[in-house]
Amino acid sequence: MPIVNAMTIDVEDWFQVSAMAPYIARKDWDACDCRVEANVERLLGLLQRHDTRATFFTLGWVAERYPHLVRRIVEQGHELASHGYGHQRASELTPVQLREDLIRAKGLLEDLGGVPVRGYRAPSFSIGHGNLWAFDVLRETGHTYSSSIYPIRHDHYGMPDAPRFAHRRDNGLLEVPVTTVRVGSRNLPSSGGGWFRLFPYALTQWMIRRVNREDAQPAIFYFHPWEIDHGQPRVPGIDRKTRFRHYVNIARTERRLDALLRDFRWGRMDDIFLGQSARLRRD
Template identity: 70%
Template structure:
């Protein structure tokens, strides 16, 4: 049964398993070319699943991936989905200075637009790495021509998070909107509720309850995210990683596609640009 008539944003961060920030201490960047790439087949599986459920989504795509698999970019656009930017090289915004960040986001935007023939309006920082220490990134995104960002997760986390951020879409300057990842407010804390490892770890019923709470009590659209490698239990195992990282990365990979299919049935989904650039938040 569908949730109330709020359309939520379904988003996919297009990167491969060896590009995950948590694995960076174990996989050098200069090793990427030698790794088995599985992103194309996984994106194709996602596109087929979305077509089956007649859902459109936003694909925040790495320039590194787009450059090597331009056919993936074209299939995303041909499927009626929004193509957005995940930067070029999956470098955390918090690890870059202003010049390096500007070059990364500009390079990715121009590349994606050249391959797709469509304007790229949205950006998501790898690992939600915009926070209190680098709010200058919003100015750089506006200068590069982006219209919105979805780069802040309003939670406390050991790798990212800005718990005091507004929970829903807001203006961060002239011409740029930030659309934070969705949380559920419980007492004095924001709890993660929509995607990634949290979704793989939590029982599906809890994830569904959290999303419905945002729709029904906050009367807001939720933003859900996942990665192509999260439906790929056959991906290579990285040796020597610590137990915490191993658990976070591999937990319930074999169950995730079935949970995602249920999610597509239980809620209404759409593209970020259609939901947030045409509604009240865009005009405030």
């Protein structure tokens, strides 16, 4: 039987991406062209066509403005999880600020969705060596698992020496890092986002198959609703690196997602990982 991999979606809009922060002030978000509603609806349709359930790590900011979208996610059988409230990096918050952000987002999502919220993904995978205390705050605020570490080296995030697969922290919280492939002494990104748009589809396909076959582990794939939206506004004056990372191959993403959903088995994070949590080692 093929391994079931985890399909995850970070529900945020194009103007909330961390790389856009120097160009679009948080106070201006409400004046921006919000496109997350239509993009999530397209994704719900795509998942339905493939009879696939996924985990939606949803911003409280989005849930507050589109409560019916939260209910649609739950009604269609997907897992509702937290991406925090306002897409602030966990590494830029104090423990008190992170606790407030987590409680606010979790409360909103649970009230709107009518289901418990057990999972959390830090914006920009912003838990690392400098703020491992965040796992204690997550546990204290009632979260069961996190998917907040990316075991690679990157200029914006990453913890390359972290365990590559699901493991328990000392406080009992389950951490499920997004997927990497080990080549020599390095971990290579193989779990979606901008890498999925940049790499040829065949390379992503090979990486996921390798993790399934050689590591005998489920892959964790992630992307954002804005990554299927070729018609989103182009932000003027952004630097070349940000422009390339944000817009590269956006017109191809939905077609590639369709192939990915066809070529592998996918499910929700909680269904895949929480049932086996007793067997996972402590880190």
